[in-house]
Amino acid sequence: MALVVIGGVAAGMSAAARARRIDPKLEIVVLEKGPVISYGACGLPYLVEGRVREARELIAYTPEKFSKDRNVDVRTGTRVIAISHPRRELVLDSGARLGYEKLILATGARGGKARIAGADLPHVFSLHTLEDGERMRRFVRERKPKHAVVIGAGYIGVEVADALRRNGLKVTILERSEYALLREDAAFTKEVRAQLEKHGVELRTGIAVSAIEAAQVAGVPCDMVVVSAGFQPNVELAAEAGIQLGRTGAIRTDERMETNLRGVFAAGDCAECTHLVTGRPTWIPLGTTANKMGRVAGACAAGARERFPGIVGTSIVGIFGMGFATTGLSVAEARAEGFTPVAARIEALSRPRYYQGARTVVELIADRATGRLIGGSVTGEDGAAGRINTIAAALTARMKIDEFEQLDLAYSPPFSPVWDPLLIAAQQLRKEV
Amino acid sequence: MALVVIGGVAAGMSAAARARRIDPKLEIVVLEKGPVISYGACGLPYLVEGRVREARELIAYTPEKFSKDRNVDVRTGTRVIAISHPRRELVLDSGARLGYEKLILATGARGGKARIAGADLPHVFSLHTLEDGERMRRFVRERKPKHAVVIGAGYIGVEVADALRRNGLKVTILERSEYALLREDAAFTKEVRAQLEKHGVELRTGIAVSAIEAAQVAGVPCDMVVVSAGFQPNVELAAEAGIQLGRTGAIRTDERMETNLRGVFAAGDCAECTHLVTGRPTWIPLGTTANKMGRVAGACAAGARERFPGIVGTSIVGIFGMGFATTGLSVAEARAEGFTPVAARIEALSRPRYYQGARTVVELIADRATGRLIGGSVTGEDGAAGRINTIAAALTARMKIDEFEQLDLAYSPPFSPVWDPLLIAAQQLRKEV
Numbered sequence: 001m002a003l004v005v006i007g008g009v010a011a012g013m014s015a016a017a018r019a020r021r022i023d024p025k026l027e028i029v030v031l032e033k034g035p036v037i038s039y040g041a042c043g044l045p046y047l048v049e050g051r052v053r054e055a056r057e058l059i060a061y062t063p064e065k066f067s068k069d070r071n072v073d074v075r076t077g078t079r080v081i082a083i084s085h086p087r088r089e090l091v092l093d094s095g096a097r098l099g100y101e102k103l104i105l106a107t108g109a110r111g112g113k114a115r116i117a118g119a120d121l122p123h124v125f126s127l128h129t130l131e132d133g134e135r136m137r138r139f140v141r142e143r144k145p146k147h148a149v150v151i152g153a154g155y156i157g158v159e160v161a162d163a164l165r166r167n168g169l170k171v172t173i174l175e176r177s178e179y180a181l182l183r184e185d186a187a188f189t190k191e192v193r194a195q196l197e198k199h200g201v202e203l204r205t206g207i208a209v210s211a212i213e214a215a216q217v218a219g220v221p222c223d224m225v226v227v228s229a230g231f232q233p234n235v236e237l238a239a240e241a242g243i244q245l246g247r248t249g250a251i252r253t254d255e256r257m258e259t260n261l262r263g264v265f266a267a268g269d270c271a272e273c274t275h276l277v278t279g280r281p282t283w284i285p286l287g288t289t290a291n292k293m294g295r296v297a298g299a300c301a302a303g304a305r306e307r308f309p310g311i312v313g314t315s316i317v318g319i320f321g322m323g324f325a326t327t328g329l330s331v332a333e334a335r336a337e338g339f340t341p342v343a344a345r346i347e348a349l350s351r352p353r354y355y356q357g358a359r360t361v362v363e364l365i366a367d368r369a370t371g372r373l374i375g376g377s378v379t380g381e382d383g384a385a386g387r388i389n390t391i392a393a394a395l396t397a398r399m400k401i402d403e404f405e406q407l408d409l410a411y412s413p414p415f416s417p418v419w420d421p422l423l424i425a426a427q428q429l430r431k432e433v
Numbered sequence: 434m435a436l437v438v439i440g441g442v443a444a445g446m447s448a449a450a451r452a453r454r455i456d457p458k459l460e461i462v463v464l465e466k467g468p469v470i471s472y473g474a475c476g477l478p479y480l481v482e483g484r485v486r487e488a489r490e491l492i493a494y495t496p497e498k499f500s501k502d503r504n505v506d507v508r509t510g511t512r513v514i515a516i517s518h519p520r521r522e523l524v525l526d527s528g529a530r531l532g533y534e535k536l537i538l539a540t541g542a543r544g545g546k547a548r549i550a551g552a553d554l555p556h557v558f559s560l561h562t563l564e565d566g567e568r569m570r571r572f573v574r575e576r577k578p579k580h581a582v583v584i585g586a587g588y589i590g591v592e593v594a595d596a597l598r599r600n601g602l603k604v605t606i607l608e609r610s611e612y613a614l615l616r617e618d619a620a621f622t623k624e625v626r627a628q629l630e631k632h633g634v635e636l637r638t639g640i641a642v643s644a645i646e647a648a649q650v651a652g653v654p655c656d657m658v659v660v661s662a663g664f665q666p667n668v669e670l671a672a673e674a675g676i677q678l679g680r681t682g683a684i685r686t687d688e689r690m691e692t693n694l695r696g697v698f699a700a701g702d703c704a705e706c707t708h709l710v711t712g713r714p715t716w717i718p719l720g721t722t723a724n725k726m727g728r729v730a731g732a733c734a735a736g737a738r739e740r741f742p743g744i745v746g747t748s749i750v751g752i753f754g755m756g757f758a759t760t761g762l763s764v765a766e767a768r769a770e771g772f773t774p775v776a777a778r779i780e781a782l783s784r785p786r787y788y789q790g791a792r793t794v795v796e797l798i799a800d801r802a803t804g805r806l807i808g809g810s811v812t813g814e815d816g817a818a819g820r821i822n823t824i825a826a827a828l829t830a831r832m833k834i835d836e837f838e839q840l841d842l843a844y845s846p847p848f849s850p851v852w853d854p855l856l857i858a859a860q861q862l863r864k865e866v
Contacts, residue, residue, distance in 0.1 A: 010851070040785060040787070040846070040851070042844070042845065042846055042851070043785060043787055043788070043846050046787065046788060046846060051787075051788070052787045052788075057786075057787040058787060155845070159845075276841075286844065287844060287851050288841075288842065288844035288851050288852075288853075289841070291851055291852065292839060308839065309836070309839050310841075311841040312841045313841070314841045314842060314843045315843060315844075315845075316843035316844070316845045316848050317845055318845060318846075318847035318848065323847075323848060325843050327841070327843070352473060352476060353490075354473070354476055354479065354484075354485045354490040354491060355476070355479060355484070355485075383818065383819060384848075385816065385819055385843050385845075385848035385849060386816060386818055386819010386820060386822055386823065387819060387822070388843050389819055389820075389822075389823040389840075389842045389843055389853075389855075390819065390822040390823050390825075390826050392823075392840060392841055392842060392843070393823050393826035393827050393830070393832070393837075393840055394826050394830070396830075396832075396836065396840055396841065397826070397827070397829075397830030397832055397836075399826070399829075399830055403742070403829065403830075404826075406725060406741065406742050407822075407825060407826055407829055408709075408721075408722070408743075408744040408745045408746070408747045408760070408825050408829065409721070409747060409822045409825060410747045410748060410749035410758050410760070410818050410821050410822055410825070411475070411719065411720060411721035411748075411749070412475065412588070412592075412748070412749045412750055412751060412818075413473070413475055413476050413479060413751075414751035414756075415749050415751065415756060415817075415818035416818060418443070418473065418475070418720050418721050418724055419721075419724065420721075420822075422822075
């Protein structure tokens with residue numbers, strides 16, 4: 001009897017590694033449908049850019065090494081086509097059957113390429129797997145396309161646009177919504193657009209693409225297309241096995257990452273988790289969350305008692321050297337969740353003027369009724385990651401704005417001005433609450 | 434009747450500005466003994482280095498501009514020699530008397546130069562005022578000293594050593610204690626020492642200096658000496674007026690920054706405040722704390738009700754491009770405060786290897802009895818400030834290690850590895866608790 005993990009990338013490999021650490025004797029099998037495991041999918045845009053020179057730099061473990069170091073049976077090229085939970089058995093695409101005692105679903109997510117007509121044309125790409133990245137890199141190097149259209153202004157879409165632009169292509173991003181980076185925030189989108197345009201990338205919002213043609217998409221001439229939109233969790237296998245999905249469409253779990261079927265866990269991009277600001281389930285597929293979920297699922301499947309409390313929705317994207325970071329809810333999102341948000345957005349320097357400070361934009365959002373911080377965003381060339389993480393810690397702690405305003409943040413001219421931009425934003429916000 | 438502020442640098446000017454904002458009609462007088470106000474004393478090492486080319490770049494406001502913009506009577510070159518609280522009257526060095534209704538003491542701190550024999554020799558410097566900075570810069574440029582001894586390995590001492598070394602001097606730091614940067618932490622001191630030595634600065638600890646000679650200090654030959662040790666709060670004026678000092682030797686106040694004399698407030702380097710980890714009074718003179726205290730003192734003196742809860746003891750220093758940051762208590766300090774500390778110190782990369790991550794050292798310290806985080810340190814070429822601020826927010830929120838371990842921190846290859854060094858340290862620490 002064994003623990004079987006379906007999926008060998010972020011969540012799956014974290015789960016397998018953690019389960020092994022908890023129980024040195026447990027039989028563990030990882031089934032991965034692709035040819036490689038344990039790769040840093042978030043590094044793919046930098047492979048396209050050329051900063052990462054070889055795909056293998058993105059691979060943390062080969063199946064052989066992981067198998068040997070961790071004593072885990074890793075089977076690549078193995079697809080699961082059905083789960084029979086009453087029989088505790090998986091059906092593989094080879095027709096073989098594999099029994100399990102505990103099961104972890106780490107089946108990930110996929111893009112919306114399949115739903116766009118013409119997406120199978122040879123100049124159309126997506127960027128999920130190492131093979132996708134290598135294929136795109138090869139196309140850029142060998143075919144020297146001139147004008148790329150990127151469909152979707154989410155994290156990967158914007159990162160790919162940056163990478164292609166650095167390779168000399170003209171790049172146009174087409175985004176269905178009015179917003180970039182999945183943040184319902186017009187001012188933040190304006191900052192993103194300004195940075196993209198400054199570096200020669202056009203962002204067109206409110207453009208729904210239903211078809212790709214040989215030489216144009218939605219009227220934009222192009223000889224290369226990247227589809228980075230329409231992401232959805234891979235839940236079909238789970239749903240057919242009677243595993244409950246949540247209102248987000250991803251697999252529902254408890255804090256131990258266990259699904260409604262006892263002994264069956266889910267982790268990573270196929271699963272939802274709790275948003276700690278709203279207290280409700282959310283689906284925000286990101287590598288760091290996938291790894292955390294995987295770790296907890298692996299621990300619990302191996303018999304430990306751990307919990308994954310949830311996320312506050314933190315993210316950051318680098319666009320031509322500038323960080324664009326968000327956490328918690330935007331004003332619009334907060335309103336939709338039933339808060340009465342009040343916000344302050346300020347511009348300040350990241351360091352003193354005499355120490356070459358650069359423009360930083362900080363927005364903080366609080367709930368008027370309670371004064372509790374519920375969201376924020378930070379944009380800037382330096383310090384954006386650290387500043388958003390400070391807000392993320394405050395959100396997790398349910399900190400109020402008057403407490404946040406007095407935070408004892410590190411000050412020294414090479415790192416920050418005497419009033420950190422976070423504190424300036426907090427002072428401004430407290431006036432509004 | 435008026436609000437009088439004694440001291441026109443960080444705390445004093447923050448107080449005056451804030452009081453004006455609270456009460457547009459209040460009569461406000463600022464008395465500053467020196468010739469300039471409102472300068473960034475923390476920028477002085479960068480003036481010595483030459484990165485800041487002119488002293489005036491460090492001045493936020495001239496007396497004229499502040500007086501005009503804020504309608505505040507700013508008097509430079511004015512020293513207060515006595516406070517008669519029963520008469521609500523100050524005695525100035527000119528012999529004149531000045532009445533007050535509310536008084537804010539922002540008299541700052543001073544170094545220990547006066548207590549070292551030979552400290553009045555012409556090649557001996559300290560670095561508190563703009564004049565000090567200009568004088569040191571001039572000496573370095575014109576006299577071209579070859580070998581400097583810096584007495585004291587605190588923040589300013591180490592920053593001055595960096596600045597002088599960048600000007601080509603051989604530099605030796607002599608520190609009385611066994612520790613650098615005021616942190617009772619041998620491993621942290623080892624990191625500081627390694628970075629200094631890598632750049633040609635020698636750090637000798639356990640060396641008490643009582644005298645400076647013309648060509649040597651404690652056996653180290655030199656033609657320039659900087660005294661950056663023995664700091665103490667300027668409290669004589671307050672003490673003589675019957676204002677209570679705390680156990681730290683600095684002025685004791687309540688959360689509104691009010692002293693034991695009603696209507697008399699104290700703020701900045703002359704005052705103590707609460708350490709939020711220990712709950713006890715502490716004296717950690719830093720510019721950012723001074724400004725925060727000043728703001729609250731100014732608001733309360735002008736009739737508002739605000740409070741300054743305290744600090745967690747966060748600091749950061751840049752040494753040859755690397756950040757050395759601490760917050761809360763070290764293991765030794767925690768033990769002395771009655772905690773049973775348990776710590777984990779890890780080395781990790783600041784970003785993925787494929788994105789040129791640099792070595793980062795993180796230590797996290799928790800109280801074994803409660804699991805509560807009580808301190809941390811971060812060393813690294815990038816992200817040290819943001820990471821220490823994230824810990825500082827957690828300390829302020831009295832977060833426990835298992836909650837910190839699950840923090841939703843921003844992840845993207847240009848900014849962090851998928852497991853941020855903070856989370857790796859937290860995972861390690863949780864095993865120990």
